[in-house]
Amino acid sequence: MRKTTKITTAALAVGALTFGLTACGSDKDSAKADPDSPLVVAASSVPHAQILGFVKDKLAAKEDLKLEVKEFTDYVTPNTATQSGEVGANYFQHKPYLDDFNKKNKTTIVPVATVHLEPLGLYSKKIEKLADLKNGATVALPNDTTNEARALKLLAENGLITLKPDAGADATPKDIAENPKKLTFKELEAAQLPRSLGDVDAAVINGNYAVEAKLSPAKDSLALEAAANNPYGNFLAVKEGNEKDPRVAKLAKLLTSPEVKKFIEDEYDGSVIPAF
Known part of the structure; x- marks a missing residue:
């Protein structure tokens, strides 16, 4: 990868919010998940699947998390697959896109933890x-x-x-x-x-x-696109009601860890910016 000028992460204070893991849906939905089965996450190939790959290879074992990454090339299927239960979570989108998608498709996807910004x-x-x-x-x-x-x-x-x-x-x-x-x-x-x-x-x-x-x-x-006060941070998301899934909580913790922050900074050198 070519080296590029770093964009400071200090400007991302607004976008650095990690969403709370309180449940927005029923405990019954969360209870359906088998905590010992792999968490399947839908993701865009770059950088989302790469970041998840780093978590899977380097960090997941210490949290006893089994992680499976399923790559998609569009911005629609990851949400429909999450809504249907084909996957347990997704990582590819920002809040304005999700809000519009939920409204138009009557889906109930919710954000869990903001991870990074990709300047347009x-x-x-x-x-x-x-x-x-x-x-x-x-x-x-x-x-x-x-x-x-x-x-x-x-x-x-x-x-x-x-x-x-x-x-x-x-x-x-x-x-x-x-x-x-x-x-x-x-x-x-x-x-x-x-x-x-x-x-x-x-x-x-x-x-x-x-x-x-x-x-x-x-x-x-x-x-x-400027980084300051940017609302387009990309986040881990799940179907409403699955926020309490212990696997989701573990992944959210790892995706906002110092190790992932360093990986993003080293790997993308300003083209992708940590938002936490």
Whole structure:
């Protein structure tokens, strides 16, 4: 992995909250879990599955935790699998995305412990600096509700567009008030964005997919999301009612341990930031 400029973790005080492990559902749901069976966790490949792999290989034994990691390439199946009980937990998302997902799908997934932040960035294979983005350029955006709004906010913060005053966490290109460069927007599934770079002038890419595509958010991005007061920390999540599962409690403890913090800092060097 290429070395990149470190982003300080001090700015993540707001995002560093570890959610309490009090039950939001019935004890009956929690009692169904066999504490001696492996906890199956759905995760995005990078960095989530890698971080879980570190926990499984280096830390889980000391907590007598059997851990099984199941990798997914999309942002939908991990939640539906958690809701159905196919997996016991997931680790891939942030709170605005989960809130929107629960509302639209009538699911009852809840956060347990916040682990890290992946700064979202604007990337290009055709230009080397933001000022070179031409009039009429095509910019690809993630097409899920919260990340599209997050991407538009990044463009607005860097002077490429102006959003309407009432544009919120569900903003779309329709909420653009001013578009001085007359940019055209192409909405794609988040996982497809790195592969779109050859077909568009620039793309706003989620941090995990950028790292997976060998892009360094800290080094390769034309514009990068600020870490300060960022609400997009990624967390361990479970179906409501399973917060008391002792395996979940053990994993939450390990994911927010000093060992994991050091692993994230050493392995990703600013492209992924501990949020605890």
